[in-house]
Amino acid sequence: MQVGAKDDGAAPAKKLTGEQLFSINCSRCHTERYPPEFSKVQWKTLLFHMRVRANLPPAQAQAVYKYMLENK
Amino acid sequence: MNKTNRMILLAVGLVALSCTLPSQALSDDELRALQQQSQQQQQLIQDLQKDRAQDQKDLQDLKARVGKAEQKAEATSADKVQPVHPVPSETLDTHNFTMVGDAEAKYVKAAGQNGGFALADFAPIFLFRASDRILFEAGADIQLQNGGTPPVNSGSGTSFSLSFATLDYMVNDYVTVVAGYMLLPLGTYSERSAGWLNKLPDDPLPRGILPGNGAGAQLRGACALGESGAMVTYAAYAANGPSSSDSNGLGHASALDLGGNVGTRSDGSSGSLNGTPSYGGRLGLFVPLQAHYDLELGLSGQNGNWANSGNGNLQWSATVVDAALHLSSFFEVKGEYIASRAETDDSGTISPQGWWVQAAYKLAGFDLELPVINDLELVGRYDTVHDGLGMSQKRYTAGIVYYLMNTLQLECAYESCSSSDNSLPNQVAVQLSYGF
Numbered sequence: 001m002q003v004g005a006k007d008d009g010a011a012p013a014k015k016l017t018g019e020q021l022f023s024i025n026c027s028r029c030h031t032e033r034y035p036p037e038f039s040k041v042q043w044k045t046l047l048f049h050m051r052v053r054a055n056l057p058p059a060q061a062q063a064v065y066k067y068m069l070e071n072k
Numbered sequence: 073m074n075k076t077n078r079m080i081l082l083a084v085g086l087v088a089l090s091c092t093l094p095s096q097a098l099s100d101d102e103l104r105a106l107q108q109q110s111q112q113q114q115q116l117i118q119d120l121q122k123d124r125a126q127d128q129k130d131l132q133d134l135k136a137r138v139g140k141a142e143q144k145a146e147a148t149s150a151d152k153v154q155p156v157h158p159v160p161s162e163t164l165d166t167h168n169f170t171m172v173g174d175a176e177a178k179y180v181k182a183a184g185q186n187g188g189f190a191l192a193d194f195a196p197i198f199l200f201r202a203s204d205r206i207l208f209e210a211g212a213d214i215q216l217q218n219g220g221t222p223p224v225n226s227g228s229g230t231s232f233s234l235s236f237a238t239l240d241y242m243v244n245d246y247v248t249v250v251a252g253y254m255l256l257p258l259g260t261y262s263e264r265s266a267g268w269l270n271k272l273p274d275d276p277l278p279r280g281i282l283p284g285n286g287a288g289a290q291l292r293g294a295c296a297l298g299e300s301g302a303m304v305t306y307a308a309y310a311a312n313g314p315s316s317s318d319s320n321g322l323g324h325a326s327a328l329d330l331g332g333n334v335g336t337r338s339d340g341s342s343g344s345l346n347g348t349p350s351y352g353g354r355l356g357l358f359v360p361l362q363a364h365y366d367l368e369l370g371l372s373g374q375n376g377n378w379a380n381s382g383n384g385n386l387q388w389s390a391t392v393v394d395a396a397l398h399l400s401s402f403f404e405v406k407g408e409y410i411a412s413r414a415e416t417d418d419s420g421t422i423s424p425q426g427w428w429v430q431a432a433y434k435l436a437g438f439d440l441e442l443p444v445i446n447d448l449e450l451v452g453r454y455d456t457v458h459d460g461l462g463m464s465q466k467r468y469t470a471g472i473v474y475y476l477m478n479t480l481q482l483e484c485a486y487e488s489c490s491s492s493d494n495s496l497p498n499q500v501a502v503q504l505s506y507g508f
Contacts, residue, residue: 015299016299016300016301020301020363021301023363023364023401024301024360024363024364024366025301027364027401028366028368028396028398029264029265029269030268030269030479030507031475031478031479032478033478033479034478038170040165041165041168042168042170044165044168044201045168045170045199045200045201045207046170046172046199048199048201048204048207048240049197049199049207049209051248052207052209052240052248052250052292053263053264054264055292055293055294055303055305055306055307055356056294056303057245057294057295057296057303058245058246059296060296060301060303
């Protein structure tokens with residue numbers, strides 16, 4: 001996937017997937033936490049905490065949360 | 073005759089009828105007897121059908137009466153108990169308590185001192201999510217210290233300090249209110265580099281000239297820029313701010329207290345020690361080029377009174393520029409430049425300042441497919457600080473991190489230090505750090 005593709009009449013850059021947003025945001029400050037480490041309810045709490053701490057936009061936080069659940 | 077007996081009689085009659093096999097022509101008497109039996113059984117069938125219809129009707133009436141009784145019972149119960157909110161019918165996924173955090177154990181050997189083991193830190197973080205909008209979070213640092221009981225250096229003691237405790241309320245997608253004892257968004261180190269997140273055993277030197285936390289309230293959030301993952305982040309806060317540790321509140325340079333002034337005084341009275349809040353905030357820009365290739369820049373600061381002197385209020389302020397760059401999932405470099413300014417009544421205006429830069433490279437980037445090598449990361453840092461009163465320190469740190477697991481790491485670092493007052497010896501530190 002290309003991020004920030006040139007505006008040359010081609011299709012605009014695709015929306016980042018939850019996996020890509022997970023890679024971009026969640027490994028900036030710490031090593032990756034694996035989805036099976038916590039339950040669904042715990043991930044919801046942790047993503048709330050990380051959304052506040054890391055200042056994540058709501059759509060990105062939701063996409064990462066969905067990715068974690070799909071990979072539990 | 074009850075229904076059961078009628079059923080039995082009918083069954084016997086049918087069997088008798090079916091067994092009657094005339095071996096010869098029936099007489100008139102026998103024929104009349106058979107006709108009489110048949111009529112009796114037809115009557116029995118009609119009676120049974122009537123009984124069944126009556127039973128069905130009775131059953132319907134009973135169901136209706138039971139339904140009315142249940143409704144009456146629910147209404148009676150509702151009259152007595154008035155819930156504040158409707159009782160949900162499905163299982164909630166709110167009201168969740170989760171504990172995370174980190175712990176560090178280390179061994180340090182400084183030049184001219186005995187080496188020693190230490191439980192460097194146990195830092196639990198408690199999270200309670202009350203709803204999709206409300207989170208309470210608190211973090212503490214629990215450490216061991218020598219000299220818990222007199223005489224000096226005898227026994228041990230445990231220190232407990234609250235590093236943050238806030239109530240977070242998401243007003244909408246772009247604003248979250250954070251109130252309580254906050255990690256201050258001055259740079260990013262306080263919020264993002266605690267404990268196991270720090271790849272070296274020590275904090276950067278210039279962080280000592282900034283308050284890491286403070287009592288106050290904050291608005292923070294982020295706004296995405298397009299769909300590429302880029303975003304603008306923002307935080308604005310009011311806090312009690314620094315104060316003077318002098319008993320009379322005077323503004324001597326040595327009395328500058330960055331970490332106190334949390335609202336409750338030693339005599340039990342409330343209020344800030346310097347009378348007016350400090351204000352601060354951070355504006356950040358995050359630009360990912362692709363996954364693991366990104367740049368973040370931030371500008372933050374705080375300004376306010378810290379002491380009262382005979383000449384009026386004395387100001388304290390700080391400005392921080394922070395930056396972080398990732399080039400692949402193997403290499404990162406980040407740092408902060410910190411400049412502060414404090415008016416004093418004995419040393420004029422002093423300007424403590426410093427900066428630090430840290431780079432790290434994971435050897436898995438060499439793609440050697442060797443298990444131990446792939447779990448190693450080389451880390452280097454340079455940090456320096458000047459206290460504004462003539463004392464300066466600088467340090468070069470070379471370290472290596474071995475990842476036993478994704479959140480369990482063994483950090484080894486050698487620090488080459490120099491300071492104007494010889495207060496910072498060279499040292500070797502080995503730390504086992506675990507994030508849970």
